[in-house]
Amino acid sequence: MNRYRAIQKAAMEYYYKERNKNIHTPEEIRGAFVTGAIWADVNSGLDLNSMAFGEAIQLMKYGDRIRRSGWKDQGKYIWLKAAEIIPCDLCQDPRLKSIADENGGNIETLGTIYMKTEDNKILAGWTPSQADILSNDWTIVR
Structure with missing residues (x-):
């Protein structure tokens, strides 16, 4: 197994x-x-300290944050932000407000992978490299 x-x-x-x-x-x-x-x-x-990417993705679906042990900065990690519905009154961007108005007052977002970067910024829509996908050094962030 x-x-x-x-x-x-x-x-x-x-x-x-x-x-x-x-x-x-x-x-x-x-x-x-x-x-x-x-x-x-x-x-x-x-051993959850040396997972393949597919195994790490499954744990991310359960809510875990994950990272590669091969990344230089160990403060960097990724997580799955689930799809959600955002009400218009929470939108500050005029374009998003317009979309929400066209949608009956809400914006339906799609799930995406976010990354906390080494300089403590958030990257929305992180995309793995081929090296990330093929690596077996994925770990859970505790």
Whole structure:
């Protein structure tokens, strides 16, 4: 069983064990999965410090932040920002307000990968290089 499947199995087991404790909202379900994945990392000897990109992406979908150990700056990491609906009154950009008005008062955003850069800026729409995709040095940011 590969690491991702073992982590997913541990996360599912934890979720099923905890769901009788009134875990119903998406945030509570996601929290139970993340807790199960962390439990798997700490208690079952799974190595989450040398993952393939695909495994790291799956953990990002559960809410984890990830980075490559090969990146020079260890403060740099990426995470998945889920799709959401933003009300017009939260839009400050006139173009976004116009789009929201055309959309009935809301903007529906698509999910994207964000990066915290080495100079503490946020990059929206991070795209991996071929080296990033082929590397096996992805880790979870704790």
